[in-house]
């Protein structure tokens with residue numbers, strides 16, 4: 082096996098791969114197609130590519146579908162344009178995580194806005210944005226709040242801290258999104274033939290496993306919350322397949338060393354105090370999904386950039402040649418997109434799946450050469 | 465942003481605001497520990513804890529072995545260095 086030596090426990094990896102192969106053959110035969118397992122989280126996508134898991138597993142009978150769990154990847158162009166517009170307001174310091182700097186909007190990225198003179202600053206933490214506000218009382222500091230439930234508590238706690246200290250020149254441009262309605266939207270999508278899920282590890286660290294119950298109960302699909310080690314991913318995959326072959330569908334937790342059943346109570350309390358669900362939120366490639374985003378509650382209106390400033394809030398359609406939506410839903414593979422590797426590359430991304438290392442297209446591009454090695458090389462893959 | 469990075473809490477910086485100093489591979493910075501503090505595990509008892517740090521917040525307590533393995537993984541994924549750099553550069557002074 083080509084990569085097994087890179088595993089912490091190569092013997093265990095071999096055993097798991099053999100077990101996965103044994104389970105997947107009859108399951109796929111019964112369906113007359115390859116089994117489709119979605120890894121919801123971009124972190125898993127990264128692990129799968131980095132360790133070449135795809136090529137170690139029986140490709141004809143098992144497919145990974147790379148889900149929407151990379152917050153940078155699902156950011157619609159219109160929201161990026163809004164960021165640029167906010168950054169261009171005189172006296173504003175616009176702060177963002179580095180990942181979001183290069184996401185293309187219809188009028189360029191935040192990086193380009195910065196080059197054009199806007200005061201855009203990369204921060205590691207919302208706490209650093211708050212510190213900028215403390216140090217620059219005469220300026221307005223806006224933090225571009227982004228991410229799923231993993232980062233939601235951090236911005237909620239930062240807003241609570243700002244309020245406690247009475248800092249008035251700090252606000253959030255809130256683009257937090259929530260995973261559950263999104264998984265539901267994917268399950269309701271008619272083009273889809275998913276058989277099971279690998280659940281996001283760090284979102285679950287915050288929300289726990291109970292919110293996923295509907296996937297098993299209502300949609301009859303197994304889901305296993307997975308860690309990010311290659312062995313974690315293999316073991317979780319094996320757990321999903323085991324459920325399928327035993328005719329069970331349950332929520333199981335492979336990542337118990339970090340994810341508690343009830344999630345993180347303190348984090349959930351902060352999120353609940355500061356945020357409320359939006360009626361709907363727009364996703365790149367997936368369109369509008371009901372209740373899939375949050376905004377600040379009225380009690381925190383003074384920290385809400387959307388209330389404090391005028392945000393253009395334009396809806397910009399994704400470029401025509403861009404097929405991010407189909408990739409996100411697993412309808413096509415990244416390299417089947419018409420502009421993959423030509424008009425769309427990590428250096429000059431057209432779609433956002435090409436921007437972040439957790440995006441499916443960037444992963445395909447980066448590790449594509451390994452994946453597409455000549456036959457002689459890939460033969461070593463099977464144990 | 466989503467994967468986080470393991471670090472060890474070395475001191476309490478501001479108990480009331482639940483701020484602590486964390487050491488991540490030799491880089492120290494202030495983080496918020498509100499999410500790992502509760503009645504059974506008050507602020508002062510956090511010193512020495514290994515935690516998973518996401519964007520400046522300790523989100524989960526982990527054991528030392530888990531911390532070591534996660535760091536190895538992040539290094540291999542090419543994520544650790546970028547995260548540590550971002551941490552170093554953004555140090556609020």
Ligand code: SF4
Pocket residue numbers: 402403404405406408415418419420421422425431432433434435442
């Ligand atoms: S190649 Fe580019 S445009 Fe096509 S799906 Fe991927 S990110 Fe979107």
